[in-house]
């Protein structure tokens with residue numbers, strides 16, 4: 001697959017805080033929006049920082065020519081990014097990486113997001129509409145995001161929080177177990193903390209359901225040249241370091257060595 | 261329009277700007293942004309005799325005005341380079357510098373011998389990688405081992421031989437002189453400076469390798485100083501690198517004594533950095549009535 005990313009300074013057409021420390025930004029970038037796929041990411045420059053920040057594509061609007069990204073302020077770089085306002089530009093290299101494998105929209109998909117791993121699930125869920133079940137888990141009610149967006153695309157939403165302040169008290173894997181007891185999906189997508197991905201992968205493999213996980217790793221170039229974003233993969237009977245930015249961020253869960 | 265051509269060890273480069281080894285892969289990823297023919301040359305990712313998997317992640321940590329890396333020379337090995345990368349690179353109408361690294365002097369010599377019969381324009385012998393346990397910087401930190409490995413490689417290649425020096429030494433000029441004495445045609449410096457970052461919440465180093473090589477603007481003044489010292493200590497040309505991100509940096513590095521420059525970490529922030537540096541240098545020459553960029557090499561007038 002040939003990557004067709006570009007670098008540019010794109011106008012921010014919308015920006016809002018959607019939860020404490022979580023920002024929802026829409027940028028005008030018709031060329032990128034035209035080719036971007038769910039699960040891909042953008043590499044955003046934060047003024048004054050030597051490294052760009054990778055952020056997943058949350059929603060792609062090809063008609064409007066916009067991309068939407070949702071990110072949490074985790075440190076100084078994302079804090080700087082959160083200070084970019086509507087009318088200003090964001091310097092992005094995009095779209096990057098390999099996104100989700102999308103089946104025909106009439107197939108049944110389960111999309112699982114843990115915390116700030118939830119945003120990339122929106123673009124995937126939109127593809128399946130009413131055939132998508134979105135399971136999301138957050139620390140607490142104050143961190144819950146994107147539930148209306150999932151509902152708006154027709155997806156069924158299942159929600160849980162660690163402290164039970166919204167949705168069910170518990171973990172996404174509890175909801176997944178309930179879901180799997182009722183129906184057999186054609187595909188599962190997951191993004192979130194590694195322990196969650198591992199637990200989801202175990203369940204998918206036990207039932208022989210195709211499952212893709214979106215991984216995170218610290219990045220340099222974002223395009224596959226510097227080799228810093230290594231993740232251990234097992235493919236063709238061989239274990240080796242693949243690279244999240246180029247070979248991923250989305251991987252077949254059977255290939256990922258979670259402890260590697 | 262100024263003449264940007266430079267000649268190093270008999271090899272002519274159309275301009276003095278070369279992406280540094282490890283920052284640019286084999287060029288494929290940056291061809292999406294611009295034709296590689298615009299570059300003076302490409303120093304390709306370090307190649308070892310056999311495939312190398314590299315160090316466990318995380319392999320990168322951000323630092324003020326720079327970054328640490330601990331990639332550990334991940335690469336597909338010489339065979340793969342010869343079969344899949346070199347033929348493609350040779351069609352790009354730019355100079356190709358093969359960067360080689362070995363665990364032993366014998367390995368370095370074997371790499372050089374095998375590349376001797378290919379069309380690469382120049383060899384860059386890396387005796388300065390801080391991220392591998394064997395070879396790497398171990399060669400580059402003593403005059404004796406640096407001289408020995410240079411001698412072995414010199415004996416088996418007629419290619420222009422550039423030796424890449426480590427800044428993690430007490431006296432870089434002594435190493436430079438030792439390498440020159442064994443027949444190196446050029447020197448490149450600096451490789452990364454060994455550094456460390458710790459996550460104070462977990463009390464763990466950010467890099468899984470604990471330590472890694474520092475590069476980016478933070479190291480620039482050190483690189484300028486070392487290039488200046490080395491250029492004054494040897495007769496062979498010096499290719500300067502370390503923290504260059506603008507045309508002004510590149511010009512400063514050349515005034516310190518570099519005949520050409522390499523650009524690494526800056527490319528991560530700005531993929532167009534090499535091109536912008538080339539354009540900026542051309543503009544600067546025109547504005548300052550410099551007809552030949554090579555005329556500025558070593559023109560700093562020290563107090």
Ligand SMILES: Cc1cc2nc3c(=O)[nH]c(=O)nc-3n(C[C@H](O)[C@H](O)[C@H](O)COP(=O)(O)OP(=O)(O)OC[C@H]3O[C@@H](n4cnc5c(N)ncnc54)[C@H](O)[C@@H]3O)c2cc1C
Nearest residue numbers: 051053054055056071072074075076077078216217218249
């Ligand atoms: C493919 C991919 C998609 C992502 N998508 C999203 C998203 O949609 N929304 C969101 O909020 N976050 C996302 N992240 C995580 C986000 O990149 C980090 O939270 C962010 O880089 C932290 O930067 P900082 O300056 O706030 O933190 P610092 O800790 O100050 O950053 C220091 C350095 O470490 C890197 N770093 C720190 N944490 C991470 C991490 N978890 N992953 C990768 N690099 C990290 C930074 O990029 C920077 O180079 C994604 C990460 C990847 C790899």
Ligand SMILES: Cc1cc2nc3c(=O)[nH]c(=O)nc-3n(C[C@H](O)[C@H](O)[C@H](O)COP(=O)(O)O)c2cc1C
Nearest residue numbers: 280281282306329386450451475476502503524525
């Ligand atoms: C991610 C990364 C990988 C590198 N890999 C190599 C390598 O394989 N061989 C080598 O000689 N130098 C390698 N280097 C060092 C650079 O070529 C260069 O000497 C150094 O980064 C200083 O330049 P800069 O500050 O412009 O990055 C690497 C540097 C980085 C950042």
Ligand code: FES
Nearest residue numbers: 220222224227245
């Ligand atoms: S970030 Fe450079 S290879 Fe992935």
